[in-house]
Amino acid sequence: MTEPPFELEPIGEVRTPFETSDEAPRQGLEGEEPTHGEIVLAPAFEPGLEGIEDGETVDVLWIADEADRSVLRVRDGERGVFSTRSPHRPNPICVTTCRVRAVDGRRLAVSGVDMLDGSPVVDLKAPLE
Amino acid sequence: MTEPPFELEPIGEVRTPFETSDEAPRQGLEGEEPTHGEIVLAPAFEPGLEGIEDGETVDVLWIADEADRSVLRVRDGERGVFSTRSPHRPNPICVTTCRVRAVDGRRLAVSGVDMLDGSPVVDLKAPLE
Structure with a gap:
């Protein structure tokens, strides 16, 4: 991990109702109706979930694996991609706060999903207190 | 980007006063005195900064490139790493909100840094509204 490029190995994936980006909400917890999904970790990573409790929020880092990584400008070129949260960006790591x-073992039932079904998950973090 | 492992290419690096992890604060903007640093992008990524204004906050995604990626439990084994924000984790991507x-061109002077000096930056995002 000391020299680029850095390799990310998914720890699991997220299951959501969204098959296309048109269906996915912008940010799941902000919407009017909570969106439900499930994060399923690979068995090796289950020990990392110890201490996550029902009702807490968790920041989910996931890969927009269909992203266009060449995008630097968005909205007809008016905005730089780093001033937005577009999934199309050089390193398409997205951060979604879920509840x-x-x-259940290596499965987390969550609300607030905005990912496409099957998106690779690379990290879960406690939110900043 | 469609098959794992996913490769991240740094877009730049962050310059901070912190040479060792003992010196770095837990989260820079939360501390009593603001910590100052600079994010320097590679020239190719400068167009992506368009629209970032003084005084705004930005979420900085960076790599803890000295992290131990084998860690799944922390605090003497009592907590799973995914219920914490420890930099030692399978995919050591850290998220720090800076102001x-x-x-100035491809340089952003920021406060709120908590990274080690020279840490690779992989993304900048507008905070969730």
Whole structure:
């Protein structure tokens, strides 16, 4: 991990109702109706979930694996991509805050999903206090 | 970008006063005194900064390139790493919210840094509104 490019290995994936980007909301927890989904970790990473409790929020880092990584300007060229949260960006790591509804082994039922179904998850973090 | 492992190419680096992890604060903007630093992008990525204004906050995604990626439990094994913000984790991508003090070409003067000096930056995002 000391020299670029840095390799990310998914820790799991997220299951959501959204098959296309038109269906996915901008940010799941901000919408009028909570969106429900499930984060499923690979078995090796289950010990990392210890201490995550129902009702807490968790920051989900995931890869927009269909992103166009050549994009630097958006909105007809008026805005630089780094002043937005567009998934199309040089390193398409997205951050979504979800609320944990239940923990069952290596599965987290969550609300607030805005990812496409099957998106690779690379990290989960406690939110900043 | 469609198959793992996913490769991240740094867009730049961050310059901070912190040479060791003991010196770095937990989260820069939360501390009593603001910490000052500079994000310097590679020339190719400068167009992506268009629209970032002084005084705004920006989420900085950076790599803890000295992290131990084998860590799944922390605090003497009591907590799973995914319920914390420890930099030692399988995919050591860290997220720090900084405040922009000035933009000068491909350089952003910022406060709120908590990174080690020279850490690779992989993304900048507008904060969630």
